[in-house]
Amino acid sequence: MRRLPWFIGLLALPGMAAAACGTLVTLAARGGTEVSYAFAPAPDGVAARGAVVLLAGGDGRLKLDAQGCAKALGGNFLVRSAGLFREAGYLTALVDAPSDHQGVDGLAGFRNTEAHGIDLGHVVADLRRRVKGPVWVIGTSRGTISAANLASRATGDAAPDGVVLSSALMQGTSGGQKTWTQQTVFDLALTAIKVPVLVIGHVHDQCLRSPPGEMPRLLAQFGSSVRKQMVSVEGGTAPSGPANPGACEGRSPHGYVGQEAATVETIVKFMQSN
Incomplete structure (x- = not known):
């Protein structure tokens, strides 16, 4: 695993301008396409510890x-909670869908492709130019496919120092009109991931795509030499009704509603562990 000093500092680079929510950074990607992310530092007076690449679920279009x-x-958990990571000392990079995937389906079936992994690797490498410290990737819901894709493929400066899979997409849709809805994290070469892995989910998650009972099977995919942990979150807003696609919305146990601070604290604790 890459070991970097825990001191982190922002480098003033061309093209970075202060903005209301942070700084919009746009990078050249495949064949003239672009990938953008919103970069925001830790608050003044907060000791900086590293940076996190945040990959939202759904169609991936943050606009x-x-x-x-x-x-x-x-309403996505990571979008709502980005400020909590900054308060804990982590600069945040909220990644948008690339310029050629801004249509109705957004990332759609692109999430598990090599090209998507390369796009995300550009973001990680760019962050390493801007900051000193470890760079982690955190995906939630369908964003875990993107996170696992990056962590299983990237090397060198494009590789993250660790990965967090939150409410992982472990169950696909069979027989649907859109074949990409069958994708899950299990489609990726998870055994190729050699950095620390945290698998975290809510015990009352009723999203059909992220059944908490599948979390042990996901954790088992990572090798014995990898530092790994599974955490089940409890509390927050109580669910109602049977498991259903609507339960995959962010403001539900699937998105740790009412437990955002505790969930971020758990993730940060794992990232800071040796």
């Missing part, structure tokens, strides 16, 4: 504006 503010997926 970042010029001020680095997300105009979509505002």
